[in-house]
Amino acid sequence: MTISAERPTAVASSATPPTASGIPWTQRPGWMSQHLGTAIVGGFLGYILGHWFGNYISSSYPWIANSGQNPIAVTLALLGMVLGWLVGIGALNYPLAKIVGKEPPAEVEVEGWSKYFRYSTNHKVVGLQYVVGVILFMFTGGLLAMAIRTELLNPTTHVFGPGTYIEIVSEHGTIMMMMATSIIVGPLGNYLVPLMIGSRQMAFPRIEAFSFWIFMAGYMVIFSALPYGGFNTGWTGYAPLQTQNGPGMISYLFGFAVIGLGMMAAGFNIAVSIINYRAPGMTWSRVPIFVWSILATASLLTLATPVLFSAGLFGILDKTVQTAFYVDEHGGSSYLWQNLFWFFGHPEVYIMALPGFGIVAEILPVFTRKPLFAYKVAASGMIGVALLSFFVWQHHLFQSGINPDMRPLFMLTTELISIPTGFIFLVGMGTLYRAKIRFEIPMLFAMALFFNFLIGGVTGVFLSDVPVNVTVHGGFFVLSHFHYTIMGGLLFAFMAGLYYWLPKMTGMMMNKKIGLVHFWMMFVFFNLTFFPMFIIGLLGQPRRVFTYASNLQGLNDFSSISAFLLGISFIVFAWNLVYSMWISPQKAPANPWESLGLEWQTATPVPAHNFDRIPVIMTDPYHYSEVNAPALADFGGPAPVASDTSSTSNPA
């Protein structure tokens, strides 16, 4: 492995930190430095400045002066907010210093809990920041889902007006999609990939930190839609409805552009890290299957997201400087948005599926005490899904009149993708075969994924069949289908991953009893919420409606009440987090699940530089229940006393 030659084998983790006077003020401990607080102040000031400037340059244009709205001011305000937020947190210190030709001061790792509120380039800090970030997205999106199900309790008595209702639906969809792009790659990908490939860091730690803080900026941007009157296009944002919408639409378009930047940054950094930062001996056939899934996902993030970014940018230009990308009357095309959106949107679907497959395939061997079955099939399946996912997008547009003659082709590609997707079942069932299965909480969630994703996958085949699509497109059937794949797949995998890896990440075990209550409530009520929606959809209820046929009230009420109980299962989860991490923390053993994975072979808590010496990988991590199994890696002797201080230099 040539890559090992450049890597130091020792680090000066014990070197004395520079004295307080040597640290730039931005990085000092204490509140007189750059942290979440300054980011909020920066965002606030940037917003005001941007809004003022937008009004200053554009308020005299006739089409703005008479409208009572100024999309240019809104756009510049949001731009100012995001820039202010980034300046406030310190994301731009390094690049700006470089631009003006100054050597930026070396970053100092702040100790203690306050590092979680700072621009940290430590992948373990970023991973935990992402855990909190995605949970914030998840709970706000979930609350909106509760509001939707409340409105649908009765077909004629309304809790919300139709305008408020459709804004809630749109916010729910957008926030959840934004969350789902990052829910596993962000927290678990960032935290675990370096540990699993035997690296001390990511390839681009600043880009990694940037991806988190811009992700959180996206959260603020998408919520800024509410004071602007929301947007009523759903998460798909179809033009010309998009063009018709008020300034809330700008929050949507700008929000996706901002989140898109984060997705590109995260994907790029992780893909490069996996390719270049594997420890010596970690050949492609020894890479953990979770890392394979993250590599496939990161590639999709890097390649598909630019399309979303550009699509959002075009929309903003249409609404501010009166271009006509999506305006039919002026030479644009509303079909263009549909094509661009789904050209991103379908790879996006697999961005939200592959990491889940990776997690279950990674933890199944641990709890079955068997090697992963058909490792090569699993890895090639993930890559196959990633490639094919770029060739299926028009199945979202079967009834749209776009390219109608190509429907057989897209039906074929869509059904073909179920072959590599089906590999996950081959792998799962082969690994389960005659195993002594340990039903710990992570294993329960992993098994639930197989149950849920099977239903989600099979109903996907119904949707891909054009004749059947006539009935199921645009209704509750497809809504249920993608909740079965995203929530039933990805979110269950996220929970499996959290229960499995949080002991490593925090040093504390999650409580098993509360975990059992959480799992069973979530599993049962997830299915009771969404299964009836298949029937509701077949019986003719379109998506995103606030009123429906009165004969469907029974099914809708059943679904709503199950949804409320499903919501409570998330409170149980939150309680388990609080209880296990703060109220009654149980110290986790170094390797509670007796895993062979490389990430479990370091100490808990993970040392600052992950591995005192870079391990030399000897084999793959799946030699469970094997007589004379080879050792996973050569970890070398105890670390030599730090002598090579040059190795502390910061990565650029």
Add this chain to the structure above:
Amino acid sequence: MANTSSNSPRDLRKMSGIWVVLSVAADLLFWFLVGPHVPPGRLTETAKNNQMDFNILMVIALPVLIGVWVYMGYSITHWSAKRNGPESVGGAAARSNRKAQVLWISITSFVVLFLAAFGTWALIVDHGSGGGEGPNPVWMPAGAAQAETAALNGTGTGILSEPGGEKVLPVQVIGQQWKFTYRYPTFGGFETSQLVLPANTTIAFNVTSLDVIHSFWAYQLSVKADANPGVNNVAFTETKGTGNFTVRCSELCGLWHGAMFNYGSVVSPSAFTQWATSTEAANAANTKNLPPFAWTYTPDANGAAGGYYPDGTVTPYSTVETYGAKQPAS
């Protein structure tokens, strides 16, 4: 390690037995009890065919679902540490099994390719299966092309009888925030909010929009076609018996999307002709004020002020002015 290979085939035999029994039972129950009632019913030839497609998919899907469920259920009940399952065995034999892998990939590939071929066949023989086929449909029912041309040129009247003896009726569906209206080009192009169709006739729906994207979903007819401004999206169906059906908008189109629905009916051809001619006469004064029949109409961004169609004067395009200005469909 005690009981390894000798018991393996027994596990699989047991599972296969359970799988076959459950699959056959589920398929038969579904096909005979549920199948005939599967949406969208049998009001049109299209609906009948699409119901058949759904049922065939279901008969294939049920054994797949049951197969995985039986395997998972069996592994939970027989192979867990709690129930003292067999000891896990690692090593090369547990890592891969050429036979199992080849079998799995072959079966899934075969099923998938069969489904794609079957879906394509159904789509083509059923003339687009009731889905939107764009402005220039390639899979048209006999006589539809002539009927469409006659409708546009105003050279046909009533339910058109084509040379081959086919009866075809062109109907235009105009989506607008937030209702559907219908124009009957072979009855003088009158416009109405009622959708009435003759039985035993091929219907050519020409779906377009005046503002945003809607989707015309005639549920029991099994017709769904997006209504795009500036696009004529054509969908075909062949009515059989008489009956009522629901029309809903199935593409989010703004504030009152949820309230965008109405009802239609399929009546006997003579009753239809009577209804159409009397409505044509009653609406004659209004029809004169409508723009001449066309496949598409230029959307009017200021529709609230200018009515459904442009009034001839060019209204400047505005991104904001129409938002929320219109009232829901009554």
